[in-house]
Amino acid sequence: MTYTPHILMEIFDNLHTYFGPMNWWPGETPFEIVIGAILTQNTAWSNVEKAICNLKKNNLLMPETMADLTHDELAAIIRPSGYYNIKTKRIKSFLSRLISRHNGSLDILFSLNKEDLRYELLTISGIGPETADSIMLYAAKYPIFVVDAYTRRFLMRHNLLCGDEDYYQIQEFFQDNLAEDVPLYNEFHALIVNLGKEFCRAKKPLCHLCPLKDVLNEPDPDI
DNA sequence: ATCCCGAGCA
């Protein structure tokens, strides 16, 4: 796939100008971000907030404390986030890995290098590519670009994908064409999510009103 | 391809 130089930065600048700073996970603790990353899988953030609020009210945002809860106790507390039985298992599988192999310390877990941390996260049941990368970017502060369904959809519509690229090819597209910049990756992913919700929607997208309507990639001449 | 699930919104 060919594309015009710096098109990603043009896209970013347009989105940032239109939406302003997204402020995702500002000033939250790394542990809260990890739990939030699991809770928000295929779930509206407003529902995750309720679950996080419950955890805070009960002073449960600590690895050992949360790990001591029974399945049913934890499930009841995170219930507003939906998928509560599955997410309880996922949180528990993360906690048991953190406690058994990293002394219950996120600082120790996050002291792994990029590749080792990614592998460590991906081998936890319930943490897939997007959740692993969200944790790496937003909690561990590694320059890792987070790819999701919104990202794929808007790249498709702007002729920046063929359609058969996998998660890591899309991630490399961003990382190879942008500076390694944690705040940039943080903001860019958040802006793409907003774009996907408000304009680049699955059904009846609002292309005529889109902040990216003038940023279009040329069709690939090789085909 | 199907299941997991509550909350908000048209």
Next chain:
DNA sequence: TGCTCAGGAT
């Protein structure tokens, strides 16, 4: 009432 949502496992 029906649909979607900061996905992943089976």
